[in-house]
Amino acid sequence: MTLxxxxxxxxxxxxxxxxxxxxxxxxxxxxxxxxxxxxxKRLLGDxxxxxxxAAGILVGTLTACGLNRVAAAVEGRTSWSLPRFPLRxxxxxAAGAMLGDIVGSFLKRRTGRTRGAMAPGLDQLxxxxxxxxxxxxxxxxxxxxxxxxxxVAVVLVVTPLLHxxxxxxxxxxxxxxxxx
Ligand SMILES: CC(C)=CCC/C(C)=C/CC/C(C)=C/CC/C(C)=C/COC[C@@H](COP(=O)(O)O)OC/C=C(\C)CC/C=C(\C)CC/C=C(\C)CCC=C(C)C
Ligand SMILES: Nc1ccn([C@@H]2O[C@H](COP(=O)(O)OP(=O)(O)OP(=O)(O)O)[C@@H](O)[C@H]2O)c(=O)n1
Ligand SMILES: [Mg+2]
Numbered sequence: 001m002t003l004x005x006x007x008x009x010x011x012x013x014x015x016x017x018x019x020x021x022x023x024x025x026x027x028x029x030x031x032x033x034x035x036x037x038x039x040x041k042r043l044l045g046d047x048x049x050x051x052x053x054a055a056g057i058l059v060g061t062l063t064a065c066g067l068n069r070v071a072a073a074v075e076g077r078t079s080w081s082l083p084r085f086p087l088r089x090x091x092x093x094a095a096g097a098m099l100g101d102i103v104g105s106f107l108k109r110r111t112g113r114t115r116g117a118m119a120p121g122l123d124q125l126x127x128x129x130x131x132x133x134x135x136x137x138x139x140x141x142x143x144x145x146x147x148x149x150x151x152v153a154v155v156l157v158v159t160p161l162l163h164x165x166x167x168x169x170x171x172x173x174x175x176x177x178x179x180x
Contacts, residue, residue, distance in 0.1 A: 001154055007080045009154040012146050015064040015090055016097040016131035017159075019056030021166065023098070024175055026059075027052025032102065044105045045115035053098045060094020061087075083146045089139040093131045100130020118180045124160035 029051040033043035064085035071082040085093070104126030108119050132152070136143040147155075164180070171179035 001150075001157075004080055005150050005154050006158070008083065008146075009151045009158065011067065011080075012083050012151065013093075013128075013131075013155055013159065014067060015060040015085060015093040016127060017162070018063045019060035019094045019097045020101065020127055021170075022059035023052035023056040023101075024170060026055035038110075041109045041112065042115070043109065044102060045109055047115045048102050048105050053102070056098045057091065057094045060097060061090045064090030064093065086139055086142055089135050089142050089146075092134040092138045096131035096134030097127040098130070099134065100127040103130060116178050118178070121160075123180060124163040125156070128155060128159055 027047075027049050029049050031044065031046045032048045032050055032053065033045070036043050065087075067082070068084050071084055074082070104119070104122050105115075107122065107126075108117060111119075113119060132143075132147060132155075135147070167176060168179045170176040
C-alpha cells in the first residue's frame with residue numbers, strides 16, 4: 001500500500017465520503033419513507049430524510065467539481081495521480097453513497113434494529129458499495145481507470161477506520177447522538 005495509492009483512493013472517494021458528513025450536518029425534516037412500515041417495522045426510519053439526502057448529493061457533487069479545480073491547479077507540481085471527475089461520475093459517487101446508506105438503513109430495519117442502532121461493517125461500507133456500484137454503472141471506463149484493484153482494496157481497508165474516526169469526532173462534538 002503505497003502513499004500514492006492511499007492519496008488516490010482518498011481523493012477518489014471524497015465525493016462519496018463528504019455526502020455522509022453533509023447529511024449529518026444538514027439532515028433532518030421529512031423522512032424519505034414518510035413514516036411507512038413493513039411488517040410492523042419502519043421501511044427506513046427517521047434517520048433518512050429528503051433534506052439530508054439532497055444535501056449529501058449536492059455536497060458530494062460540488063466536492064468533485066472542487067477537486068477537479070485543485071487537480072488542475074497542481075498539475076505538474078505533484079507526482080500523485082489525482083483523478084479528475086466527469087460530472088456523471090461525480091453525481092454517481094455522491095448519489096450512490098446516499099443510496100447505499102439508504103439500503104443499509106432498509107436492511108437494518110428488516111433485522112429489527114431501531115434507528116441509530118449499530119450494524120458493524122454495514123454502517124461503514126454500505127455507502128461505499130452504493131457509490132462504487134453506481135459510478136461503475138454510469139461511468140464504466142472512468143471507473144475502471146480510477147478504481148483499480150489496489151485502490152479498491154485500500155478503500156475497503158481505510159474507509160472503516162475513517163468512518164469510525166469521524167463518527168467519534170462528530171459524537172464528541174455533539175453532532176451525532178451516537179459515536180457510530
Ligand atoms: C480519520 C480519523 C482516524 C480521525 C478523524 C477525526 C476527524 C476528522 C473528526 C472530524 C469530525 C467532524 C466534525 C467532521 C466534520 C464533518 C462531520 C459532521 C462528520 C460526521 O459524519 C460522520 C459520518 C456520518 O456517516 P454515517 O451517516 O454513515 O454514520 O461520516 C462518515 C465518514 C465517512 C463517510 C468516511 C470518512 C469521511 C472523511 C474522511 C471526510 C472527513 C472530512 C472532513 C472532516 C473535512 C475535511 C475535508 C477534506 C477535503 C479533507
Ligand atoms: N439520507 C440521510 C442520511 C443521514 N441523515 C442524517 O444523518 C444522521 C446520521 O446518519 P446515519 O448514521 O446513517 O443514520 P442513523 O440515525 O444512524 O439511522 P440508521 O440506523 O438508519 O442508520 C441521521 O440521523 C440523519 O439525521 C439524513 O438526514 N439523511
Ligand atoms: Mg448511524
